[in-house]
Amino acid sequence: MKTKNPVPRSFLLLLIGGVLGYGLGVGLDVLVTGQLDFVAPLAGLFALLGTVLAFFFGLVGYWGITRGLVFQVVGTLAGGLFVTGIRALMGLPAFGGFFFSEPAWVFGALVGGLASLVGVGVVSDWFKWAKGEQTPEHHHDPEGYVKYFGVSLDHKVIGIQYTVTALVLMGIGGLFAMIFRTELAASQLQFLTTTFRVFDQNGLQFYNTLMSLHGIIMIISILLGVAGMINYLVPLLIGAQDMAFPRLNAFSYWIAVPAGVLLVSALFLGGFDTGWTGYPPLSTRSPVGIQMFFLGVFLAGWSSILGGLNLLATVVRMRAKGMTAFRMPIFAWAAIATSLISMTATQLIGLSFQLVMFQRLLGMGFFDATKGGNPVLFQHMFWFYSHPAVYVFVLPGLGVISELLPVFVRKPLYGYRWVAMSSLGIALVGFLVWAHHMFASGMNEYLRVPFMYSTLLVAVPTGVKFFSWVATLWKGKIETPTPMLFVLGAILVFLLGGLSGPPHGTISVDLHLTDTYFVVGHFHDTMFGGYVFPFFAALYYWFPKATGRRMNERLGKLHFWLMTPSFLVLTFGMMRVGLLGMRRRIADYDPQLGFDLAHLIMTIAGYLIFISVVIFVYNFFRSLKHGELAENNVWNSRSPEWQVPSPMPVHNYDRTFEVVGEPYDYGLDGSKYVQFEDETIIEVEKIKVIEG
Amino acid sequence: MVHVDKKEALNLGAIIFAFLAVLTVLEFFIAITIGAVMLLVVIALVKAGLVGYYYMHIYRLNLEDESAHESYGYKTGTNRLGLWLFLLSDGFVFAGLAIARFNLLGLTRPHLNQSLGLLVTAVLLISSFFMNRAETSMEHGDRKGFLLGISLTLVLGIGFLLGVVGVEWPQAIEEGVTPASSAAGAIFFMMTGMHAFHVLTGVILLLVVMRNGARGLYSGEKHWAVEAAAVYWHFVDVVWIFFYPALYLIGTLLA
Numbered sequence: 036m037k038t039k040n041p042v043p044r045s046f047l048l049l050l051i052g053g054v055l056g057y058g059l060g061v062g063l064d065v066l067v068t069g070q071l072d073f074v075a076p077l078a079g080l081f082a083l084l085g086t087v088l089a090f091f092f093g094l095v096g097y098w099g100i101t102r103g104l105v106f107q108v109v110g111t112l113a114g115g116l117f118v119t120g121i122r123a124l125m126g127l128p129a130f131g132g133f134f135f136s137e138p139a140w141v142f143g144a145l146v147g148g149l150a151s152l153v154g155v156g157v158v159s160d161w162f163k164w165a166k167g168e169q170t171p172e173h174h175h176d177p178e179g180y181v182k183y184f185g186v187s188l189d190h191k192v193i194g195i196q197y198t199v200t201a202l203v204l205m206g207i208g209g210l211f212a213m214i215f216r217t218e219l220a221a222s223q224l225q226f227l228t229t230t231f232r233v234f235d236q237n238g239l240q241f242y243n244t245l246m247s248l249h250g251i252i253m254i255i256s257i258l259l260g261v262a263g264m265i266n267y268l269v270p271l272l273i274g275a276q277d278m279a280f281p282r283l284n285a286f287s288y289w290i291a292v293p294a295g296v297l298l299v300s301a302l303f304l305g306g307f308d309t310g311w312t313g314y315p316p317l318s319t320r321s322p323v324g325i326q327m328f329f330l331g332v333f334l335a336g337w338s339s340i341l342g343g344l345n346l347l348a349t350v351v352r353m354r355a356k357g358m359t360a361f362r363m364p365i366f367a368w369a370a371i372a373t374s375l376i377s378m379t380a381t382q383l384i385g386l387s388f389q390l391v392m393f394q395r396l397l398g399m400g401f402f403d404a405t406k407g408g409n410p411v412l413f414q415h416m417f418w419f420y421s422h423p424a425v426y427v428f429v430l431p432g433l434g435v436i437s438e439l440l441p442v443f444v445r446k447p448l449y450g451y452r453w454v455a456m457s458s459l460g461i462a463l464v465g466f467l468v469w470a471h472h473m474f475a476s477g478m479n480e481y482l483r484v485p486f487m488y489s490t491l492l493v494a495v496p497t498g499v500k501f502f503s504w505v506a507t508l509w510k511g512k513i514e515t516p517t518p519m520l521f522v523l524g525a526i527l528v529f530l531l532g533g534l535s536g537p538p539h540g541t542i543s544v545d546l547h548l549t550d551t552y553f554v555v556g557h558f559h560d561t562m563f564g565g566y567v568f569p570f571f572a573a574l575y576y577w578f579p580k581a582t583g584r585r586m587n588e589r590l591g592k593l594h595f596w597l598m599t600p601s602f603l604v605l606t607f608g609m610m611r612v613g614l615l616g617m618r619r620r621i622a623d624y625d626p627q628l629g630f631d632l633a634h635l636i637m638t639i640a641g642y643l644i645f646i647s648v649v650i651f652v653y654n655f656f657r658s659l660k661h662g663e664l665a666e667n668n669v670w671n672s673r674s675p676e677w678q679v680p681s682p683m684p685v686h687n688y689d690r691t692f693e694v695v696g697e698p699y700d701y702g703l704d705g706s707k708y709v710q711f712e713d714e715t716i717i718e719v720e721k722i723k724v725i726e727g
Numbered sequence: 728m729v730h731v732d733k734k735e736a737l738n739l740g741a742i743i744f745a746f747l748a749v750l751t752v753l754e755f756f757i758a759i760t761i762g763a764v765m766l767l768v769v770i771a772l773v774k775a776g777l778v779g780y781y782y783m784h785i786y787r788l789n790l791e792d793e794s795a796h797e798s799y800g801y802k803t804g805t806n807r808l809g810l811w812l813f814l815l816s817d818g819f820v821f822a823g824l825a826i827a828r829f830n831l832l833g834l835t836r837p838h839l840n841q842s843l844g845l846l847v848t849a850v851l852l853i854s855s856f857f858m859n860r861a862e863t864s865m866e867h868g869d870r871k872g873f874l875l876g877i878s879l880t881l882v883l884g885i886g887f888l889l890g891v892v893g894v895e896w897p898q899a900i901e902e903g904v905t906p907a908s909s910a911a912g913a914i915f916f917m918m919t920g921m922h923a924f925h926v927l928t929g930v931i932l933l934l935v936v937m938r939n940g941a942r943g944l945y946s947g948e949k950h951w952a953v954e955a956a957a958v959y960w961h962f963v964d965v966v967w968i969f970f971y972p973a974l975y976l977i978g979t980l981l982a
Binding site for chain 2 (some may be wrong): 167351408416
């Protein structure tokens with residue numbers, strides 16, 4: 036059927052859709068306000084929606100994701116108009132500053148998000164069940180790339196959907212960072228000035244919006260990237276045909292798509308200036324954009340919750356024969372620890388944001404001190420999720436390090452059981468440390484010391500991992516293809532992130548470091564070391580498994596050697612200016628502080644990181660078509676997924692396997708991890724022949 | 728899976744209900760006489776434990792299943808684990824709300840209609856009793872008993888919703904406890920609202936299960952949907968077992 040490459044057509048439609056959407060938005064804005072405003076928020080919003088819609092229409096036609104987006108737009112308008120009508124009947128002001136009033140936007144966005152799920156078709160099986168109809172266990176996916184744009188129940192397809200969405204969001208979040216990093220390159224305001232005006236925000240407000248959105252979009256991107264790795268890998272590693280609940284799995288992915296759209300739409304609805312933490316009372320006074328941010332996080336949170344639930348059920352119930360707890364791959368352990376956190380704690384961030392949402396909509400006084408509320412309560416609820424969340428981000432990455440290291444060192448993983456347990460240890464201790472984010476918040480002082488000690492305790496299981504990695508490297512035959520480079524980079528960068536952590540955990544030091552760039556430097560080190568580097572390592576490592584082709588080594592090495600030094604310069608620079616007194620989350624700083632040169636260097640480093648990621652994206656798409664064909668077991672791994680052809684067969688393992696040995700016994704003679712069914716048969720037949 | 732005969736199972740459900748009813752009355756009288764908070768917490772925990780073990784049969788998570796991964800039995804086991812994980816996750820929302828309540832109000836409580844509170848609590852508890860009968864009947868292949876039990880559950884569930892949202896809310900607003908009046912009002916409407924939303928979803932699930940049950944889609948061996956709806960319904964009841972004392976019984980009355 037496919038005769039022409041649809042990509043050029045999609046890009047053309049992307050332009051047309053953007054222009055048409057922009058025109059529609061400007062027109063609507065003129066209708067409501069009576070003034071011609073070329074940077075009206077509505078124009079931006081509709082331009083964005085038109086662009087996205089047209090792009091997917093060009094690429095896949097009216098199917099799956101396109102239908103979901105159309106349903107989301109129509110649902111938002113319908114929900115918004117419904118509330119607007121009710122308000123008009125009740126005699127309240129029907130329209131607000133951004134066309135709809137705030138309650139209308141909130142209700143519309145919620146209806147739109149749910150409508151999008153109906154549009155995509157991810158809930159149709161459940162509706163059929165409710166009607167008493169049976170649905171087939173396996174749906175047949177269409178051939179080619181089209182299957183990635185619609186509902187698929189195959190965990191491999193969903194894993195790739197997650198991963199690519201994560202990369203797209205990473206691109207958007209990175210772009211935002213580039214904009215405000217450029218503004219920071221020199222003191223004084225250069226282009227985000229007070230006279231600058233876009234989407235109803237001046238330069239400083241726009242800076243705040245970009246900074247806040249950079250935070251939350253990157254966090255959602257990381258959550259999706261983590262889910263991508265877990266979804267693709269865990270069923271393969273434990274020898275399952277699929278996840279325990281394939282439909283729920285598809286639902287978890289597709290609810291994240293409207294969530295992403297909502298987050299980006301905050302940019303056009305006045306933005307928000309709270310940072311990704313959304314503390315009241317500031318968040319109760321922000322523009323409507325903050326409600327889109329709350330709703331986006333809420334929907335993405337459900338993705339995370341249901342994904343975690345699914346993973347736990349999968350690992351408990353679907354393991355291959357002989358795969359006892361301590362013969363599971365380390366990555367499966369890491370996924371369990373991550374899922375335990377994301378399944379439970381995520382509810383608390385959802386609840387805390389809901390409470391602020393209701394406080395804004397109905398005047399409920401949860402965090403309003405004049406009504407007997409308590410703003411610090413919000414911080415407790417928020418950080419009860421948001422601290423363990425950083426372990427959701429890094430644990431799978433640390434699992435990838437432990438998973439790949441033995442392959443490229445050709446030596447058993449040192450202290451397997453300790454490493455497996457350390458993931459759980461980090462997850463459990465992680466639940467007890469949240470108030471270390473609040474040492475300066477005015478919470479009860481007697482809470483500080485216990486939280487300081489529990490925070491420092493995290494270093495123990497993390498240290499176990501480091502000792503294991505160093506001991507595994509010790510006297511190994513180290514090879515350094517691109518994935519291994521990223522693993523080594525991850526260890527280095529995460530070490531820096533880890534070492535810069537205890538100063539924050541110690542109350543006396545933290546009171547001085549609170550809200551400085553030192554925190555920003557520490558955080559970026561942990562996120563890059565714990566997630567970004569291992570994520571790239573995993574992409575380079577399992578790319579042949581997913582596609583049957585290898586990524587280009589030379590470009591991969593260029594990516595690594597460009598990104599790593601630039602990143603180190605960037606975060607060392609952040610920590611340096613932070614120690615010297617640079618506050619975080621501000622658009623400008625005093626030239627007298629003498630930070631200009633440092634910031635200029637950091638900005639250049641930031642651009643280099645961006646370029647290195649562009650190289651990665653180019654390599655990714657180029658290798659899809661022109662990459663070197665990969666043999667069955669490119670990295671000479673013991674893991675079961677490498678014992679079958681690449682790309683992975685549709686139903687994973689045609690022959691079932693049994694686990695007969697330890698997972699990481701590299702370099703030991705005659706040791707075997709998995710035994711496939713027919714191998715046993717052959718051996719039995721051999722014995723029969725001998726006996727005969 | 729079923730080891731006891733039907734009559735015995737139904738009797739057990741009735742005995743457990745009698746315990747729950749006595750404990751609820753006890754709880755009410757402790758609250759209006761000595762007001763011992765720890766005692767109220769202990770009673771709530773005991774009630775939750777009874778419902779969790781006998782009505783939600785949490786022990787079934789431990790059932791060993793040697794059958795093939797593709798069999799109905801094994802899949803039901805997986806589904807059961809998934810459902811319980813969901814309840815654990817959902818429990819964090821309610822726990823968060825309860826913590827918010829004690830953080831903001833401490834040992835004080837808003838002025839509410841006590842007799843109405845006791846009435847809706849009783850209605851929800853009785854609905855759990857009938858849900859248990861419905862599920863037990865289905866386990867023994869008794870479709871008539873199932874339909875009777877589930878329709879009574881539905882009536883009582885809708886009665887609870889009407890009691891809370893239709894009567895209690897307007898009354899509270901009339902007495903000046905509105906969402907915007909104070910933190911106490913906000914907490915009251917948020918906790919009851921979140922719980923009522925879960926009751927509503929439970930009612931929808933029960934309607935679906937009742938309709939499909941009436942059409943004969945479930946049997947004594949294959950009725951996972953019935954079990955799931957029942958466990959979810961009892962979970963919503965367990966939440967109320969904690970929310971009722973938290974809102975109505977614990978603490979001194981706010982002026």
